[in-house]
Amino acid sequence: MQTNRRTFLAGAGIGTGIGAGLAGSAASATIIPGPVAPDFGPMPGQALLSRNENPYGPAPSAIRAIRRSASFGCYYADRGLRHLQDMIAARHNVRSEQVVVGSGSTEILCAIALAWGREGAILCPDLFWDTTVVYGERQGVKSIRVPLAADMNVDLAAMQAALTDEVSLIQICNPNNPTGVLIPAADLRAFSKAIKNTATLLVDEAYNELTDNPADNTMINLVREGADVIVCRTFSKIYGMAGMRVGYAITSEENADRIRGYLMSFGGNVSGVAAAMASYDDTEFLDRSRAMVIEGREMIMAAVKEAGLTALPSQTNFVYVEVPDADAVQTAMRERGILIRGAYGPWTRYSRVSTGKLEDVARYAEALPQVIESMRT
Template identity: 70%
Template sequence: MTTSRRSFLAGAGLASGLGAMPLSALGASVGTAAAEPDFGPKIGEALLSRNENPYGPAPSALRAISDTAKMGCYYADRGLMRLTAMIAERHNVSPEQVVVGAGSTEILCAISLAWGHDGAILCPDLFWDTTVLYGERQGVTSIRVPLTADMSVDLPAIASKAADGVALVQICNPNNPTGMLIPAEALRSFAAQVTPQATLLVDEAYNELTDRPEDNSMIDLVRTGADLIVCRTFSKIYGMAGLRVGYAITSEANADRIRSHLMSFGGNLAGLAAAIASYDDTPFLDQSRAAVLEGRAMINDAVAKAGLTALPSQTNFVFVAVPDADALREAMAARGIAIRGAYGPWKGFSRVSTGKLEDVARYTAALPELVQRLWA
């Protein structure tokens, strides 16, 4: 950690014309000292298990929520249209190619159903598969392909299975929970291979946290007419996980198909207002990203000091190689630090998110000691 960056993050205003507000004030708990809060971490808890960004929502978003709350008695369709137009303009597509939903989760679930009724979903065996599991509960079939030995997504193996009977190929890039980024050229080549047989869905929830977000995105392939869907979210760099706003960019025909399977109507007024206000809030986004990157560097330094290794992350979390992920989760929990346990059979990896820097510091202080105690 550098003192200059820490001081900058702690004291800088993220106001975008709304007056200064310290970063440290932005993730404040809703509750009081007398009772556990209804939202966010428990009192005294370092919440590092859920890939949230506690430095959001932006001050511009908070102001918009306050200013529009009194309009909550009305449906939010005009706000939905405005955000759709803003997203379309930034990415040089038509508004008809943009689908906004209650977080990218709703959109991904809709895609799972819409395409899953026509054929199987082809995907890695370890990725953020909650929405595929949702489809499976509704009768959708999935075909899962193992990762490579270094935990990368095995694009050649997936491409070899993209044949008749596969309706959708789903990739998360960067991947969750590994945090690893598929190189852009490799993914573009993969898209050229699979899209003649099936629609390619790329979940780019963490794109804005990668080293070169624009280069790493596949949105340009949508503009060239490829049968591809790109999903994004306001939950990560924008710090709006609880406000539930996400979107997809694809062809007009695919967009119509997705909309036909959405389960919400008209949008969430508070979430839409916050998204509209902060979508172009560059000062907040720059400092939000800086906080995430500092937290990630802190985790990687602690991992090395503890004699462990971690996969290369381009996200707001790190996948750390450990002897027993569940044992480490329980030991951290005893100290009020929440991290993830094992992902199914992948018991040798522990995922930790970049929360508030002071909470990350609690993890980094505890890690070497707990590693020594558990596995020395």
């Protein structure tokens, strides 16, 4: 749904509650014209396939909760935050004190980078969603980066070989971003046992719910077993709440307390927490979202084949496509109103495209063979 300020206020029922209290005042009689373009999301005519968002969310259950919670925005969200922590803890059979909720998983990952970075280096792959590690580096944290394996998966053996007493944290994104490749659960569990008591293992599972078997692919069972593991999740992806900023970590009580000491926000976002609580168990919406993602992935893979290209196997809502020149493909797509990612550092021959709305994916699928053909001639 695209909207502007005027239509949003009208749809939110501004004539009731606080809005009704302002009726008759000069302020309420003034109509402020909305901007030509929407304040959020893609510009008109753009196919936004660069951000790994779920444009089919938030769930209807979440939107209803957002509307109900808006008038409570004057209050801090601490009571709702505890309720959400309890819900997450109950699902995963851990104590509520083992759950940390933050402003998106980004805030939590940044807090971990600072907290553990004070004690030693962060060991990580050289290609993954490293924004939070970079944040730590800017605050003086050291990182040790390990090349990917030949198949573009995280090289666990090489990471284990690079582990020294200097390392305090090992950070992995599974499935990985931007590659979309999933580390087999058995391999990651074996890796965790091999590094036991050496460093804390942080697994960013932002895309876990989009994998073929989320329950088998998670490392939360290691937390329950008492391993020194932190698992991060988010409501930004399958839940379609990227702009609502709600994420969480599950770990030991000791680690959870340590993380909370480095959080930068206070008490959570009332509407975001309300939406998270309302949609957390909304299986109908989650199943529909997953089906849309899978359909979009299949459309992208079909276009990749038609263009004579290859792509890495994806367990996420994006695909990493091998192309002649990622930046050139990005530019050519932008000229057609299609936004995708360019090269990630030296990986200039890989182009990441998100699933997005199916009609937008269809535009990419139609354009890709044309763009590649023009680059070959």
